[in-house]
Amino acid sequence: MKLVTAxxxxxxxxxxxxxxxxxxxxxxxxxxxxFCDCLEKETGSVQGKPIVVxxxxxxxxxxxxxxxxHLYNRGGQVTVVQGFCEEKLKPDAKTNFEIxxxxxxPVISPEEVVSKSFSIVVDALFGTGFHGVPKEQYAxxxxxxxxxxxxxxxxxxxxxxxxxxxxxxxACVRADLTVTFGLAKVGQFLYPAKEYVGKLCIAxxxxxxxxxxxxxxxxxTLDSSLVSVVPKRSENSHKGSFGKVLxxxxxxxxxxxxxxxxxxxxxxxxxxxxxAIPESIMHVLSEQCREVMTMPLPTEGEQLSEEAVKxxxxxxxxxxxxxxxxxxxxxxxxxxVLLPVVMQCMKPLILDADGIxxxxxxxxxxxxxxxxxxxxxxxxxxxxxxxxxMEDIRMNRVGVAREFACEYGVVLVLKxxxxxxxxxxxxxxxxENSNSGLATAGSGDVLSGIIASLMAQGASAEDGANLGVxxxxxxxxxxxxxxxxxxMLAGDVLERLPEAxxxxxxx
Numbered sequence: 001m002k003l004v005t006a007x008x009x010x011x012x013x014x015x016x017x018x019x020x021x022x023x024x025x026x027x028x029x030x031x032x033x034x035f036c037d038c039l040e041k042e043t044g045s046v047q048g049k050p051i052v053v054x055x056x057x058x059x060x061x062x063x064x065x066x067x068x069x070h071l072y073n074r075g076g077q078v079t080v081v082q083g084f085c086e087e088k089l090k091p092d093a094k095t096n097f098e099i100x101x102x103x104x105x106p107v108i109s110p111e112e113v114v115s116k117s118f119s120i121v122v123d124a125l126f127g128t129g130f131h132g133v134p135k136e137q138y139a140x141x142x143x144x145x146x147x148x149x150x151x152x153x154x155x156x157x158x159x160x161x162x163x164x165x166x167x168x169x170x171a172c173v174r175a176d177l178t179v180t181f182g183l184a185k186v187g188q189f190l191y192p193a194k195e196y197v198g199k200l201c202i203a204x205x206x207x208x209x210x211x212x213x214x215x216x217x218x219x220x221t222l223d224s225s226l227v228s229v230v231p232k233r234s235e236n237s238h239k240g241s242f243g244k245v246l247x248x249x250x251x252x253x254x255x256x257x258x259x260x261x262x263x264x265x266x267x268x269x270x271x272x273x274x275x276a277i278p279e280s281i282m283h284v285l286s287e288q289c290r291e292v293m294t295m296p297l298p299t300e301g302e303q304l305s306e307e308a309v310k311x312x313x314x315x316x317x318x319x320x321x322x323x324x325x326x327x328x329x330x331x332x333x334x335x336x337v338l339l340p341v342v343m344q345c346m347k348p349l350i351l352d353a354d355g356i357x358x359x360x361x362x363x364x365x366x367x368x369x370x371x372x373x374x375x376x377x378x379x380x381x382x383x384x385x386x387x388x389x390m391e392d393i394r395m396n397r398v399g400v401a402r403e404f405a406c407e408y409g410v411v412l413v414l415k416x417x418x419x420x421x422x423x424x425x426x427x428x429x430x431x432e433n434s435n436s437g438l439a440t441a442g443s444g445d446v447l448s449g450i451i452a453s454l455m456a457q458g459a460s461a462e463d464g465a466n467l468g469v470x471x472x473x474x475x476x477x478x479x480x481x482x483x484x485x486x487x488m489l490a491g492d493v494l495e496r497l498p499e500a501x502x503x504x505x506x507x
Contacts, residue, residue, distance in 0.1 A: 002212075003219035003430070004183045005164040006128040012182065012215050016207045025092050027205050028059065031156075031181045032066030034203025036074060038179045039120075039153055042201065046120070047075035052113065052150075053122040054141055055097075056159075057084035062093030063155050063181075064124025065100045071122075072105060079116070080107045083125050083141050110141050121148050123173045124155040128163035128185055133170035142171040154178040157185060158196040165396060166190025166418070174198075181205045183212065186219050189430045190397065190418045219398075222421070222431050222470040224507040229467055231269065231457035239271035243456025246295075246319040247449075248312055248341070248355075249326035250277045251334070252302055255284040257327025257353065257445045260490055262292045264449025265323070267497045268471070270456045274319070276312055278304065303333040309340050321348045323452040325355020326445045334358060339365060348372040348455050352448035353381070360384040366408040372461035376413040376448050398428055411461045413451075415444065419469055423462050433473035437480040442490030447472045450497070474500035 004012065016022045040046060051071055055064035061084055072078040080100060089097055101107065108116075123145055125138060134142060142160055145152055152175045157163045160172030166187040175198040180188065182205050187193045234241065245265045250258030258275050262285070265273040272293065275285050279296040286294065295315060298307040316322050322345050328334050335358045342349065343365045349372070351359065356377045359365065363385060366373060377385060379393050388400050397420050405412040405422035412422040419431040451468035455461060478496040479488040 001221040001223055002183055002217055003186045003189065003221060004217050005186055005219070007164070008215075008217050009128060009182060009185065012207060012211070015211055015215070019211070020208055022206065025095060027207075028062050028066055028092050028096065030205040031063050031203065032070050034181065034205055035063070035067050035155060035179045036070045038201040038203050039177070040074070042177055042199065043120070043151060045075070046071050049076050049120055050079075050116075050118045051076045051120040051122065052079045052081055052116070052118040054081045054083050054125050054145060056125040056138075057088040057090065057093065058127050058129070059090055059093055060124050060127030060155055062090065062096050064122060065093065065096035067122060067124065067155065068100055068105055069096070069103060072103065076120075078105055079118070080105055081110055081113055081141070082107050083110060083138065110137075110144065113144060118148065118150050121145050121150045121152045122155065123152060123159050123175065125159040125173070128156050130159065131162045131165075131167070131169075134160050139171035142173050146174050152176050152198075154197070156180050157188060158193070161187060161193035161196050163187040165398070166193035167395060168192045168196065172196050177201060179203050182207050183217075184221075186398065186430070189221060189432060191416075194418060194434065218427050220427070220429050222429050222466055222473075224504060226467050226470050227504050227507045229459060229463040230505060231454060231459055233269070242269055242271035243320045243453070243458070244318065245270050245273045245321045245323055245452050245456045246276055246312070246315055247273055247326070247452070248276045248322065248324040248338075249328060249445075250275065250281055250285075251327055251329040252278065252280055254327030254329060255281040256442060259285065259288050260442045260445040260494060261323060261326040261352075261449035261452075262289055264446045264494055264497070265453040265456070266291055267494060268450040268453035268468075268501070270453040274315070276315065278302070300333075303331060304337045305333075306336055308337045312337070312341050313344055316345050316347050319347060320456040321350065321452050323350045323352070323448060325352040325358075326448060328354040328358065330354055330357055343368055345369075346371055348374075348461060350374045350376065350448050350452045350455070352376045353444060356381045356385055363408065366410055372455070373410040374413065374451055374455075374461050374465050375410055376415060376444060376451070378415045378444065382414055398422075402426055402428055411465045413447075413465050413469060415447075419473070421465050421469055429466050431469050431473050433477055435473065435476045435480055435485065437483075437485035437488040438473070438476045438493070440488065440490055443476075443493060446490050446494050446497075471497065471500050471504065474503065
């Protein structure tokens with residue numbers, strides 16, 4: 001699904017006005033009609049229902065006036081709350097406000113709402129251009145909306161939420177339903193704003209489809225359209241046809257990470273996976289993963305020897321993809337092995353978990369790589385790697401992810417409830433599926449294994465990361481549906497991966 005920022009949506013609307021002669025007043029009218037259609041589709045007829053529409057002074061308020069008119073014409077008992085100074089109304093908003101007054105719809109002050117009861121509250125205070133903290137008078141209206149006990153429906157985006165960065169700086173309307181216009185907005189899929197959006201409905205406002213399709217945004221969601229990049233499988237094939245993955249993973253006490261990542265490689269369709277691990281944990285892999293091949297790495301005591309560098313690089317020559325980092329640990333001896341491997345490996349690389357931590361302070365190595373590279377950090381790992389504070393990342397996930405991916409020429413999967421995949425060309429993809437059940441040990445190992453598998457089967461780093469995140473989230477939803485978010489484990493996600501793949505292939 002194509003997404004836009006507030007500025008991009010304004011640009012798109014202006015193109016419709018300039019190039020097609022569609023007036024801004026007509027766009028507002030279409031928005032109002034589309035809003036009412038979505039509302040009735042979700043909740044049924046508004047006939048006889050008491051409805052209050054909170055309107056601001058901008059074009060969002062203008063949408064609200066037009067919505068009030070349409071809801072009244074559809075039989076609703078409509079009241080308008082005047083959250084504006086009349087002399088500050090923008091031209092299109094003023095036109096629709098004059099119509100509302102001529103129709104005789106009641107227009108009341110925010111203070112008068114307290115004595116009345118409504119079944120539907122429409123929030124048209126702020127639009128997509130809002131950012132920052134609502135002033136006190138608006139914060140009080142937002143609080144009144146949230147405490148109304150009615151069905152709350154936001155016009156374009158809940159008032160108080162940032163439509164581009166998803167930030168909420170103060171009071172914010174908590175909507176049950178948000179009807180957005182033209183195209184969905186980036187901030188509607190980012191936390192914390194996503195918590196306030198409720199169910200999202202997109203209303204057509206008659207911007208020509210050709211104009212929408214041609215309009216470049218660089219933002220998208222991860223959805224079932226990814227079926228187009230699923231690697232093909234020929235019946236006339238053998239295990240070598242579907243790729244070979246070398247998993248440099250695991251260490252004493254963290255062998256489970258290697259188990260999960262290796263099994264994910266196979267479950268996602270790769271032909272073979274070889275786990276390159278210290279000899280001391282080989283028995284764990286042999287006992288739990290009959291299908292996984294193992295390769296012992298040279299050690300000195302319990303720690304990896306620098307001789308392991310030559311062994312790993314030699315093995316990669318016969319492999320399609322290197323997966324490194326899952327459960328490696330953070331010892332200096334391990335870092336002395338990992339860094340030269342990352343720098344000298346000529347094959348596509350997926351770097352996760354401890355591999356990312358070990359790279360911190362040496363990220364210049366990424367610029368020396370010529371083969372595709374995918375990094376899959378969670379926010380704390382990304383903070384260590386990039387130098388950005390956790391607050392910077394929280395406030396601007398998309399911006400910092402894009403900046404890093406472009407500067408270092410990598411695909412960055414910044415994990416979280418709103419996982420962001422940043423491509424080195426600046427494109428951004430956001431995972432729609434939020435699932436607290438994925439916040440469990442080993443979940444990231446499964447994800448990195450899936451991505452490595454898809455790349456071994458021929459997917460590009462960009463497609464492999466996008467598809468891997470989507471399949472991982474889909475399998476997570478299936479696990480949550482069966483077991484609940486509290487009780488699901490990474491192994492449960494792995495178990496449901498085949499079902500997630502088949503569901504996508506049938507889409």
